[in-house]
Amino acid sequence: QVQLVESGGGLVQTGDSLRLSCAASGRTLSNYHMGWFRQAPGKEREFVAAISRSGGSTRFADSVKGRFTIARNNADNTVYLQMNSLKPGDTAVYYCAASVNPLMILTSEARYEYWGQGTQVTVSS
Numbered sequence: 592q593v594q595l596v597e598s599g600g601g602l603v604q605t606g607d608s609l610r611l612s613c614a615a616s617g618r619t620l621s622n623y624h625m626g627w628f629r630q631a632p633g634k635e636r637e638f639v640a641a642i643s644r645s646g647g648s649t650r651f652a653d654s655v656k657g658r659f660t661i662a663r664n665n666a667d668n669t670v671y672l673q674m675n676s677l678k679p680g681d682t683a684v685y686y687c688a689a690s691v692n693p694l695m696i697l698t699s700e701a702r703y704e705y706w707g708q709g710t711q712v713t714v715s716s
Contacts, residue, residue, distance in 0.1 A: 593618040593705050595687045600710035603677055611672040611710060613687030624690045625663060625670045626703055629683035629712075636686065640672060641697035650697045654680070677714045684709040 599611040613625070626641035640661040641650045649661055660673040670687060688703035696702050 593620075593623065593689055595689060595705060595707035597685060597687045597707045597710040600685060600712045602713045602715065604715050605678055607677050607714070608673070608675045609677065609712060611674065611685055611687075611712070613670040613672075613707060615668045615670075615689070619665070620663065620668045620670065620689070621665045622691055623705075624692070624695050624697060624703075625661075626688045626690075626697060627661065627670075627672045628686045628688060628700060628703075629681075630686070630709075631683040634683075636700060638698045638700060639685070642670065643695075643697060644691075648697065652698075674712070677712075679714050679716055682712060682714050684711050 594616045596614050624644050627639040628636050629639050630636040638652050640659055642661045658676045663670045686709045687707040689705040690703045692702045
């Protein structure tokens with residue numbers, strides 16, 4: 592089992608940037624596809640961004656394309672989500688997820704096996 596802990600959330604203004612971190616323990620992250628999902632109040636959890644275990648493929652939700660970047664640092668066993676030009680619509684709890692699923696679909700929540708507890712991101716007008 593891999594344990595995931597998100598950090599870096601906070602309260603920012605529209606147009607600001609944040610970098611979220613997902614630190615893993617128990618297993619090396621190099622074996623896992625990694626994704627970021629978010630859940631706003633009253634809404635279901637939705638896909639945000641993902642990176643393949645090799646780092647060679649990335650995916651982004653249409654709502655964040657051009658603003659968010661995902662990266663992984665295997666030396667630190669950490670995955671990052673760089674969020675730029677933040678909008679109030681980005682306000683949500685952001686979750687890190689991991690998967691070793693051999694039939695992986697990076698954008699599919701159902702394919703991820705392990706989840707962190709989330710970190711709150713609030714973007715004010």
